[in-house]
Amino acid sequence: MQKATEKTDNRAVLAKALTELKRLQARVKELEAAQTREPIAIIGMSCRFPGGVTTPERLWEYLRGGNNAVQEVPSDRWDLDAFYDPIPGKPGKMYTRRGYFIDEIAGFDRDFFNVGPAEANAMDPQHRLLLETCWEALEYAGLSPTALRGSNTGMFLGAMNSDYAHYSVQDLNAISMYTAITNGNGIAAGRLAHNFGFQGPAIAVDTLCSSSLVSVHLAMRSLQNQECDLALAGGINLLVTPSMFVATCAASMLSTDGLCKTFDESADGYARGEGVGVIALKRLSDAQRDNDSILAVLRGGAVNQDGPSSALPVPNGKAQEKVIRAALKDAGVNPADIGYIEAHGTGTALGDPLEIEALNQVFGADRTAGQPLWLGSIKTNYGHTEGAAGIAGLLKVILALKHGEIPPTLIFRRPARKSPGIHCRLRW
Numbered sequence: 001m002q003k004a005t006e007k008t009d010n011r012a013v014l015a016k017a018l019t020e021l022k023r024l025q026a027r028v029k030e031l032e033a034a035q036t037r038e039p040i041a042i043i044g045m046s047c048r049f050p051g052g053v054t055t056p057e058r059l060w061e062y063l064r065g066g067n068n069a070v071q072e073v074p075s076d077r078w079d080l081d082a083f084y085d086p087i088p089g090k091p092g093k094m095y096t097r098r099g100y101f102i103d104e105i106a107g108f109d110r111d112f113f114n115v116g117p118a119e120a121n122a123m124d125p126q127h128r129l130l131l132e133t134c135w136e137a138l139e140y141a142g143l144s145p146t147a148l149r150g151s152n153t154g155m156f157l158g159a160m161n162s163d164y165a166h167y168s169v170q171d172l173n174a175i176s177m178y179t180a181i182t183n184g185n186g187i188a189a190g191r192l193a194h195n196f197g198f199q200g201p202a203i204a205v206d207t208l209c210s211s212s213l214v215s216v217h218l219a220m221r222s223l224q225n226q227e228c229d230l231a232l233a234g235g236i237n238l239l240v241t242p243s244m245f246v247a248t249c250a251a252s253m254l255s256t257d258g259l260c261k262t263f264d265e266s267a268d269g270y271a272r273g274e275g276v277g278v279i280a281l282k283r284l285s286d287a288q289r290d291n292d293s294i295l296a297v298l299r300g301g302a303v304n305q306d307g308p309s310s311a312l313p314v315p316n317g318k319a320q321e322k323v324i325r326a327a328l329k330d331a332g333v334n335p336a337d338i339g340y341i342e343a344h345g346t347g348t349a350l351g352d353p354l355e356i357e358a359l360n361q362v363f364g365a366d367r368t369a370g371q372p373l374w375l376g377s378i379k380t381n382y383g384h385t386e387g388a389a390g391i392a393g394l395l396k397v398i399l400a401l402k403h404g405e406i407p408p409t410l411i412f413r414r415p416a417r418k419s420p421g422i423h424c425r426l427r428w
Helices: 002-036 056-064 117-122 125-140 163-167 185-196 208-224 243-250 284-289 317-331 351-363 386-403
Strands: 040-048 153-158 202-205 230-237 275-283 296-298 340-342 374-376
Touching: 040 056, 040 125, 040 208, 040 284, 040 386, 056 386, 125 185, 125 230, 125 275, 153 185, 153 208, 153 386, 185 202, 202 208, 208 230, 208 275, 208 386, 230 386, 275 284, 275 386, 296 386, 317 351, 340 386
Parallel strands: 153 202, 153 230, 340 374
Antiparallel strands: 040 275, 040 296, 230 275
16 A cells, blocks of 8 residues: 555656656746747848939938939940940840939048058948948947957848959959959958958848848847847848849840839839948847847748749749738737838839738738828839848838837829738838
């Protein structure tokens, strides 16, 4: 009888221990998840965009004023007439004369950044502009770039074009010892980490149009994983040669008038644009501890790929829907909590309807006419800035939050396609 009682008691103890073990395991998972999902604070920003925009303040004024910066290709880039032909399909020609160009990309204060004359002369202008904007983003955050030398600061930079790298090797006799180390997107992050003396991760990202937003996502994860304590993230896009204009025209991707007519029935392709944007990031708890000025908070994110579709450049609406849901889950946010979306909105007859439908599937349910989902796209102001497209839209949202106002989306007259169940209100 005593042995039976002892056996029963042992089972009860083991059952209790197992229950406690499961409780502790669940708690560990909760703590790990909480650490992984710690919100990230945006504490600084900087930019360069067409229309004379050199600061975030000027960017806000430009967007709020409903301005569009389209222009003909500047004469200091290339001989437009030598490459232009209005008839699509001509080999070696571009059927549009217009795009969006930053006013000044050649100037650079090499002495300020301790760069020698020969090296500065060989350096990709994208690297020069990134040196300037990264410095300015830190200053905007109230941080001294020189005081951060040797710090655990990460660099995450997106770019998809490297026109200058191709331009710089056209004359093989002009190649110098600096050509290999001052050109190319893969070198950009390392160049910046070297010049600033940062010792956190330094990663260059090329995922085409999503490059700068993937850079932001990687910076968030690096901060959440304690790989760095401060991060700079963003992207850049400069149009130095006509090669990609000719290539995208050959693929019939560009609009003839040089405008991105986002979500409009007249959408006939995208317009190419230049831009640079950088943000400074910290873990929210660290930013609060350090009394940083918090411009906005990133609560979550997600990355995926379209996978199979009818063709390589054709979007997959289901994949877009999937990544949106994953981002909302990671951020712990319900679709009904979202009131505004800065859309990709390239202005293509194929891509725009697919994007609208993906948004409809995620946000359309249980949304009434009195609860509109506002949509907008900075591409109607600056065209598609490609490797910098995501950071351009993010800067716009940061400024909209700061000023409590959504700047207008331009060139919208009649929607390309109505999606039942979602109430979109585009201001123009």
